[in-house]
């Protein structure tokens with residue numbers, strides 16, 4: 001990895017485009033692409049035996065962990081306790097010493113995450129670190145290190161490290177499912193086959209969605225508030241979309257579970273606040289579409305991020321529809337990361353902000 005922008009205007013743009021390659025690299029560490037199986041991971045954490053898992057992180061890494069929770073619970077039937085590290089460290093959580101804890105951190109130096117790790121260690125849990133910096137404090141103090149192998153990330157707003165964290169968590173959850181007997185060999189192969197296809201799909205999405213995103217970003221750059229909605233693993237994605245947008249464009253944005261719309265944010269709906277709906281044609285699609293209907297009925301403008309099946313299935317009028325290929329649920333969070341990253345990026349470019357060094361933010365937060 002060269003530390004220059006290459007042909008890109010910003011490191012963030014370069015890092016967005018590096019994702020297919022970075023993910024291939026990360027996955028090859030965890031997955032046997034020929035056998036379509038997950039490689040055995042560090043023996044220090046025995047996913048077959050642990051009664052539960054605690055996941056802790058900050059910022060974008062926390063949102064990767066939240067997607068991971070859905071995966072560990074669904075594929076490995078492993079209950080997951082997750083919180084942001086600044087809360088986790090002080091909650092005096094009664095933890096089971098037979099459990100394991102995972103700490104997700106790009107830098108491996110985030111103060112709150114490290115403090116949470118030490119709390120879990122004192123309670124006797126096995127510690128795993130999902131980190132980019134293998135020589136970091138969090139990696140050093142862990143029993144097992146799961147590197148995300150994303151290479152250096154210069155842009156303050158995480159992009160490739162988020163999707164590499166997701167890819168590693170997906171592989172770990174599949175491996176845990178196999179170890180716990182909740183995933184059969186055929187299911188494992190099928191899931192790994194989808195992971196293996198992901199870099200190619202990402203590259204083709206990056207090649208095709210840019211013009212539509214740029215056009216949309218021009219409109220978004222005139223807005224004051226944006227709401228993101230999603231269900232299932234698209235819920236953490238909605239929060240990540242909102243986080244990316246506010247970090248670099250300074251537009252106020254919120255990410256909500258689509259089902260919570262009626263419990264508050266629906267009061268804000270008007271023609272001035274676009275609602276970005278992240279809805280692949282999955283198990284949750286019909287439910288999310290009914291939330292979209294509630295938005296449309298109140299004059300809200302919808303930006304619909306979906307797949308070919310979803311676009312064909314919904315007849316609701318939208319401000320814009322971004323159509324992605326139909327993909328399996330396990331890779332949807334990584335694929336849907338691309339439009340939300342690009343939307344934030346191009347909106348910030350239109351607004352003329354300092355994309356790689358947004359005001360008041362630091363790449364690594366080593367103080368409390």
Ligand code: G6P
Nearest residue numbers: 059060061105106107110158362
């Ligand atoms: C800062 C960065 C975020 C990052 C978070 C956690 O807020 O700006 O991009 O997600 O810290 O950092 P870590 O290094 O622990 O992943």
